[in-house]
Amino acid sequence: MEPLLPLFPLQLVAFPGEALNLHIFEPRYRQLFAECETDGITFGIPAFLDGKIMEVGTEMRLVSIEKKYDSGELDVKTEGVRPFRIEQLYRKSPGKLYAGAEVAWLDYAPQPGDxxxxxxxxxxxxxxxxxxxxxxxxxxxxxxxxxxxxxxxxxxxxxxxxxxxxxxxxxxxxxxxxxxxxxxxxxxxxxxxxxxxxxxxxxxxxxxxxxx
Incomplete structure (x- = not known):
């Protein structure tokens, strides 16, 4: 079984290839980005719409931590990698503060358009x-x-x-x-x-x- 993909639900849609700057202040996501920095893990942004987490989202990678505040808050740069579908959602990943999911990677072939x-x-x-x-x-x-x-x-x-x-x-x-x-x-x-x-x-x- 593959490790769970950490989730960072937001009221926005992130796209593959997109550069997304975020301000991180909640302890659970400060924990997540500390692990992104030290362990090189990625995370997923599923859109949070109509009071629920949508099943399709985009895997993101940490590009850089631009600023660390004395309070522990962070300014980070991230980039969209590839889309996924949530197969099984866990409100908390084992031993973590943040959510996670078993995901299926979606086959978005990079074929050109017309x-x-x-x-x-x-x-x-x-x-x-x-x-x-x-x-x-x-x-x-x-x-x-x-x-x-x-x-x-x-x-x-x-x-x-x-x-x-x-x-x-x-x-x-x-x-x-x-x-x-x-x-x-x-x-x-x-x-x-x-x-x-x-x-x-x-x-x-x-x-x-x-x-x-």
């Missing part, structure tokens, strides 16, 4: 960023895009992010993200139009009458 679809996704994301006045660089090469890179930046709800993590292939994730952006952009455009009309309210308007 670069044509990636180009469309990047174009729509650029449009979205422009409407929302977000200044964030986007990948330049559609062929190199992995949708997990954009998953926190395209307006997914937390529940949608979790659904996205559960999709096993890049092409299926592309389809999910493209459909989402196609539905979201008209809503954001209309909100932008409403904002502009509200800003003009009370101003003198120079309007060209229609020809009839």
């Amino acid at each position: 670069p044509i679809v990636s180009a469309r996704i990047l174009d729509m994301t650029e449009t979205l960023f422009g409407l929302l006045q977000i200044r964030k660089p986007l990948p330049e090469d559609p062929a190199a895009l992995r949708t997990f890179e954009l998953a926190h930046h395209v307006g997914f709800s937390l529940e949608q992010e979790y659904q996205f993590l559960c999709i096993p292939t890049e092409m299926a994730r592309q389809a999910y993200m493209e459909e989402h952006l196609e539905k979201l952009l008209p809503v954001v455009r209309e909100m932008d139009n409403l904002r502009k009309r509200a800003q003009l309210n009370g101003h003198f308007k120079e309007l060209k009458p229609p020809q009839f």
Whole structure:
């Protein structure tokens, strides 16, 4: 039997490849990160949604401990490794303060997506960023895009992010993200139009009458 994977449930979805900075203050997780530092173990972040731990999460590794406070609190940098599914959850790992689980590793093959679809996704994301006045660089090469890179930046709800993590292939994730952006952009455009009309309210308007 493989050792239990330590768990650090959070109200967020972590993705493979994601860089995630965390502030650690609870004693059980200070214990966990001490072991990550000394023993090189990894841990899992399953999303905590609707009052429960979801079954799919992402294995994380400690990259560095950036700061140790006199109180014992920590600032840490971590990185997503691979997804897993919880087979058996233990509220406390044997002899530990933190939870653990028997897990099955999910086979997310690193196959590329369709670069044509990636180009469309990047174009729509650029449009979205422009409407929302977000200044964030986007990948330049559609062929190199992995949708997990954009998953926190395209307006997914937390529940949608979790659904996205559960999709096993890049092409299926592309389809999910493209459909989402196609539905979201008209809503954001209309909100932008409403904002502009509200800003003009009370101003003198120079309007060209229609020809009839």
